[in-house]
Amino acid sequence: MNISPLSGICLGSLGIALLFIIFAFLRGSPGLRSYILTRVVLTLPMVFILVTVIFFIMRVIPGDPVTSQLGPRGTEAQREHMREQLGLNDPIMVQYVKYLGKIVRLDLGTALVLGNRPIVDELSERLPATIELTIPAMVIAVGFGVLSGAYAAQHRKKGVDYGLRLFSIAAYSIPVFWLGLILQVVFGIGLNIAPIAGRIDPVINIDLNRMTNILTLDALLTGNWRALGSALHHLFLPSLALATVLTGVFLRLSRINVIESLVEDYITAGRARGIRERVLVYRHALSNALIPIVTLIGLQFSVLLAGAILTETTFSWPGMGLYLVERIGQRDYTAVQGVILVFALSVAVISLLTDIIYAFIDPRVRY
């Protein structure tokens, strides 16, 4: 299997996560080490089960890639030829064992439709787009949610607190695709200040030297400021939509935890030593409140990916989510399996990372 430079860089982000886990493994206590080991080992059956379920579900649902490619007018000979070519004539158990064998060799196979490209190549174009969308959304959601939660806690039962709580409930209950549509109507069409689809202006895209396929990063690395501006401009609405729906839950959790921390004895003790109220809220109370918030970041990551699927569809953002939706429609079994595998692995890695970070921010945690 030859690794394209694109997929190599894409795997790089996974590499950074792995490096961190290895670092924690080497630096951490023996308890932390065995914990990491257990978690990594437990990830394998989880991924195996998920991959198996997806493999069979895809084949159970009506329709098949051959029909989706040839359409109803394809002759029986054409259909038969294509089925044979794609290996769909093998008994299903044979297909399954072949598929597992490929996965073990880190080969995701080739797409069943549209030119039969290797899935790894396709994902290496799509994954960076999703990363580019989800990371800023998560950063905005956590940053804004946590800080405004602490602010609401500090001004508890005042107007701003009620306002923020109302906002958080609204943000939490609005479906992201609906919010996306509204943002498109208001900012894209009404005010006409932001593009409503795509990742970058196609004209500017021509002279952007792609290295990582994360366009903002590429633009930064090559110093292409026009491209950076255009990429950020295109990123604005989708990341805002995705961030908003995630913000609500962070705001609420941060608010309630800061409120609980603020009545703790060490806050009164700090106040009795003359420490500023602002410092008590944003340093002392918030640093204690962060502990459950970090756990929530791990849990919300799967919500983030689900939200990304809807957001990408709404904004025609060519990421993993849109790809998944397209390929489910075309019954591209291997592509769907590939996307699900990547999603499952990233959720597993992120939740492991948050558990490890937990051990570092809370000195009382011992694994």
Place this chain on the structure above:
Amino acid sequence: MMDNEKEVLVEIRDLDVRYKTRLGPVSAVDDVSFDIFQGEILGLVGESGCGKSTMGKALMRLLPPATDIHGKVIFDGADVLTFSEDQLRDFRGRRISMIFQDPMTSLNPVQRIDNHLVETIQVHEPDTKETDALSRIRGLVERLGIQKERIEDFPHQLSGGMRQRVMISLGLVLNPSLIIADEATTSLDVIVEAKFLDELREILDEFGVSILVITHNIALVAELADRIAVMYAGRIAELGSIYSVFDNPLHPYTKGLLQSVPSIKLDEREVLYKMPGEPPNLTHPPPGCRFHPRCPEVMPICSNHTPSLLHVTSKQMVNCWLYQDHPEKDQPTIEVAT
């Protein structure tokens, strides 16, 4: 006598504290006046809910913002109750500090011990560098029996006694004039408590600081304090030097309180005194003297008029009609059954 020799550090005058609750205002401290002298240990005792902790918090203005506080707390010629937020911040920790009830929860669990101390110094002296602050705390911390390698630990890594020492060092680090110890030994076992008391006394001698010990443990006050103030239902019932109050309690409540302390010498046949009744609900305190429904020596006047805290001897003040005159005192309005 003794009172006149020492300089007054804090003057508390007509202090009223009312909490707002759903059931109406709770009069937790009612018309309390007393002085705290320089270099003394004053013990403030009373049952749970008598307002003693509220009093301690009121001195530092640590009560919830919705609380009504009236009166005067004069410290260094300035009334603490009129301080602005900035003045308060400067005042807290530097002039008066507080040692809290539970050393287990009074330290920030994610902050290292040395960081607590350095932060306290830097809050009041923003120009002090961290290294200077660290070298300043080193002596103090060792003096209190905390090994210097332990100050980089997190609170949960220390024992209860050790944490209480950390709390004392936090209280002392800026050389305040008054330390309020609010039930500071309640969560410690007796052996650690005894050690803590010894230390507290030594500190007093070394640093020349006044201490207000707030506790329900009357034996602890007997052991430690120079003077005792007995609180009942938000008022001070009796106040005086340890010797005069313990040898000759005047207020019926103090008498009852002292009789209900179990003694190791208590004869088997003697029954421990049990005070009748219960402390009053402070949303609706009884009129007149708040102790009169439980008082064995109640007089007609007690339910109509409130007595004041007045000197009976030079060393002892008492808040009771038995020792005060009033035009109505000798004319019984109600037939008292004997």
